[in-house]
Amino acid sequence: MAKTALYNLTDGGLQASLASLFRSMLEQGLVSAVMAPMRLSPGGGVMQTLVTDPAQMDMIDLFAPSFPLNAARLVSRLSKKPTGGTVAVVLRPCEIRAHVELVKLKQGSIDDLIVVGIDCPGAFNNADYGKIAADERAGFTDTFLSAVLSGETSFENGLQLSTACRACVHPVPHGADVSIGIFGIDIDKQFLLGAETEKGEGILDALGLSVTEAPDKRDAVIESLIATRETFRNEMFEATHEKTDTPEKLANYLSGCINCYNCRVACPVCYCRECVFVTDVFDHDPYQYLRWARRKGKIRMPTDTVFYHITRMAHISTACVACGQCSNACPNDISLMELFSMTAHATQAAFDYEAGRSLTDDPPLSVFKENELADVVEVKH
Amino acid sequence: MDEGFEPTIIAFVCNWCTYTAADLAGTSRLSYPSNVRLIRVMCTGMVDPKYIIKAFLEGTDAVLVSGCHPGDCHYINGNYKARRRMKLLKTILPQYGFDEKRIKLTWIGASDGIQFAQTIRDMVVEIKALGPNEAKQAAVV
Numbered sequence: 001m002a003k004t005a006l007y008n009l010t011d012g013g014l015q016a017s018l019a020s021l022f023r024s025m026l027e028q029g030l031v032s033a034v035m036a037p038m039r040l041s042p043g044g045g046v047m048q049t050l051v052t053d054p055a056q057m058d059m060i061d062l063f064a065p066s067f068p069l070n071a072a073r074l075v076s077r078l079s080k081k082p083t084g085g086t087v088a089v090v091l092r093p094c095e096i097r098a099h100v101e102l103v104k105l106k107q108g109s110i111d112d113l114i115v116v117g118i119d120c121p122g123a124f125n126n127a128d129y130g131k132i133a134a135d136e137r138a139g140f141t142d143t144f145l146s147a148v149l150s151g152e153t154s155f156e157n158g159l160q161l162s163t164a165c166r167a168c169v170h171p172v173p174h175g176a177d178v179s180i181g182i183f184g185i186d187i188d189k190q191f192l193l194g195a196e197t198e199k200g201e202g203i204l205d206a207l208g209l210s211v212t213e214a215p216d217k218r219d220a221v222i223e224s225l226i227a228t229r230e231t232f233r234n235e236m237f238e239a240t241h242e243k244t245d246t247p248e249k250l251a252n253y254l255s256g257c258i259n260c261y262n263c264r265v266a267c268p269v270c271y272c273r274e275c276v277f278v279t280d281v282f283d284h285d286p287y288q289y290l291r292w293a294r295r296k297g298k299i300r301m302p303t304d305t306v307f308y309h310i311t312r313m314a315h316i317s318t319a320c321v322a323c324g325q326c327s328n329a330c331p332n333d334i335s336l337m338e339l340f341s342m343t344a345h346a347t348q349a350a351f352d353y354e355a356g357r358s359l360t361d362d363p364p365l366s367v368f369k370e371n372e373l374a375d376v377v378e379v380k381h
Numbered sequence: 382m383d384e385g386f387e388p389t390i391i392a393f394v395c396n397w398c399t400y401t402a403a404d405l406a407g408t409s410r411l412s413y414p415s416n417v418r419l420i421r422v423m424c425t426g427m428v429d430p431k432y433i434i435k436a437f438l439e440g441t442d443a444v445l446v447s448g449c450h451p452g453d454c455h456y457i458n459g460n461y462k463a464r465r466r467m468k469l470l471k472t473i474l475p476q477y478g479f480d481e482k483r484i485k486l487t488w489i490g491a492s493d494g495i496q497f498a499q500t501i502r503d504m505v506v507e508i509k510a511l512g513p514n515e516a517k518q519a520a521v522v
Contacts, residue, residue: 246478247438247516276431307431307438313473314430314466343473350472365469368461370451376468378487378500 003195004181005209013142014187018180019057021193021207025088026054030206031114032085035071035078036060045130048074050087062090062180064141065148065161066133067123070268070323072098076108088114090180093173094323097356098268100175101319104363107271114199117173119182121148122165124155125328132156145187164324164337167233169226175356178203183225184218192218237345240338251306253339256332259302263336264312266329269319269355277308309336313343318364320344321355388442388508390417390501393428395459398449398491405494413498414505417445424448425486426459430466433484437474440517443483443508447500450488460488478515482507 009017022034038049039059046064048071051057072095078087091099096117102108121144124132132155133140147155154160173179177200181192192214195201204211244250261277264270276282282304292299322341330336348354351364394400400421406413422428425448433444446467448460467486475481485504489497 241476244477250477307435310434310438310473310477311431314434314469317473318469343476346476347469347472350468365465368458368465370461373464373468376464376471376486378485 003201003204003211004214005193005204006185006190006212007193007209008190009188014063014145014191015061015141016058017191018062019060022051022060022088022090023054023057024207025203026052026057028206030086030203031088032083034088034090035074036088036090036116037062037064037066039064050078061141062118063121063145063182064133065121065123065144066126066129067092067162067165067323067325067328068126069266070098070325071095072102072108072268075099075113076102076271079108079110079113082112086112086114088116088178090116090118091173091176092120092323093117093170094120094168094321094356095268096173096175097170097321098319098323100356100359101269101321101363102271103359104366105269105271105319110359114178114203115176116178116180117176118180119173120165120168120171121145121182122161122168122171124159125162125324128159128162132159145182149182149187162324162328163236163335164322164327164341167229167236167341168322169229169233170356171225171229172222175358176200181214181218184215184221186215233341236338237342240335240342244339244342247306251300254305254309254334255300256334257305257309258332259305259308260331261308262329262331263326266325267312267316268323268325269316269321270312272315277304277311309339313340313347317344317347318351318353319355320348386509386513388416388505388513389440390443390445390504390508391420391436391441392417392445392447392501393420393422393425393432394445394489395425395448395455396421396423397455398453399447399487399489399497401491402489402493402497405492406498409494411494411498413501416505416508417501424454424456424459425463426454426456426461428463428466430470433470434474437479437483437514438516440514442511442514442517443485443504445485445487445500445504447485447487447489447497450490453488453490480511480515482511483514 025031033050033052035048035050037046039046039061046061046066071091075089096115103110177197179194181194185192195204244253264275320340324337326336326340353361353364403419425446428446436444446463454460471481471484487500
């Protein structure tokens with residue numbers, strides 16, 4: 001696979017060099033637009049922004065530790081029909097994996113996209129990012145990057161990256177056309193550009209970059225990062241299992257849920273246009289609540305909360321990429337990512353499937369085979 | 382173990398095979414415990430996982446899904462889809478403490494009245510030994 005090239009930084013540093021990389025992609029007509037995380041104003045927050053004017057590329061901020069939404073949904077919006085041009089979309093690894101799932105569920109395409117994946121240094125949850133980067137957002141990303149790449153895990157006021165990011169075992173993009181590497185690279189001087197597909201190689205060739213091998217230490221850096229993350233993740237699974245291993249404990253775990261369904265809105269792979277939980281099926285008649293209450297003596301209001309969450313597990317746990325946006329969106333700080341990723345890990349293993357791994361593995365619930373899963377069926381006599 | 386415990390079993394049975402088998406068991410005057418509540422569906426392939434999750438949250442002690450043998454599905458492949466969904470539920474629900482033995486899938490053909498009655502008898506014995514649904518006591522909805 002993979003052609004790689006080292007891109008030497010210009011005077012302005014990493015952010016300016018990345019801006020100039022995308023600027024030249026636009027100027028050379030390699031793509032008709034670029035969607036990338038960008039500061040909306042010099043002191044403002046970071047959000048995905050669709051840019052067509054090369055002169056407007058300056059405030060690009062790919063590595064800001066801010067992850068307000070999983071952009072797979074935006075990419076799905078951009079790609080479900082041809083636009084007549086090619087759009088480069090800059091995504092974190094979990095956003096790429098979510099998009100792969102959406103493509104398989106016929107919610108988008110990769111045909112007219114150049115997927116640019118970044119080595120992901122992680123992000124804070126929304127509330128923490130606001131606190132930590134409030135004053136000097138523009139310069140904050142550089143400070144953050146050099147800290148995180150030197151192995152720092154605790155930041156101002158003892159804040160840490162979001163749990164989802166600390167438990168993420170996919171920090172390097174997979175399935176991108178072009179990758180931007182920072183792990184094991186001296187980012188004061190350069191960053192690594194990789195081409196993983198023919199489309200990607202076309203971009204590298206057109207930019208006139210000469211092929212260079214990635215530095216030797218890169219693989220080791222990535223390996224050790226993943227090992228640390230995996231340990232953290234497994235401990236997290238264990239702790240979460242301990243907290244939810246009976247129906248009663250699960251109900252307690254979810255007791256703060258107010259049925260706002262923000263987690264479902266934020267979830268990149270929960271793609272139904274109309275969720276069954278907002279249809280008439282759950283628009284119960286008033287006497288129904290009383291009947292339930294009479295039968296059990298009491299019922300929690302709002303109702304259908306555990307039901308909603310377990311149903312969501314059934315619907316999307318095979319597609320969950322553990323991006324953590326469910327936790328980010330929860331107004332009552334329920335640790336949903338921990339619960340979802342634990343369950344998803346088990347269901348994906350049960351079907352020998354990994355969300356986002358490839359465009360050719362069929363989603364487990366979309367196919368069947370004649371001879372399989374003998375262990376599920378009780379055979380008598 | 383509560384001696385007087387009578388489990389409730391919700392059985393989703395397909396119109397073409399297992400429901401017909403249950404009918405045959407009845408017309409053949411075979412007896413089987415009344416713990417089972419049959420819900421006739423056109424095909425096991427239409428048993429939404431929600432039905433099963435809801436049944437457990439409402440306190441059923443076991444769920445049986447039963448349809449045509451592989452290759453015999455009236456709708457060609459509904460039972461294969463049901464099998465995948467049951468695999469999914471058998472992976473998800475036990476993580477939250479629902480015993481996997483409470484979630485059963487069987488194939489019982491239209492002529493297997495005897496087997497239907499025996500399946501229900503066996504299941505009642507098994508679930509009696511297992512005790513009430515783990516969610517029954519909690520106010521879980």
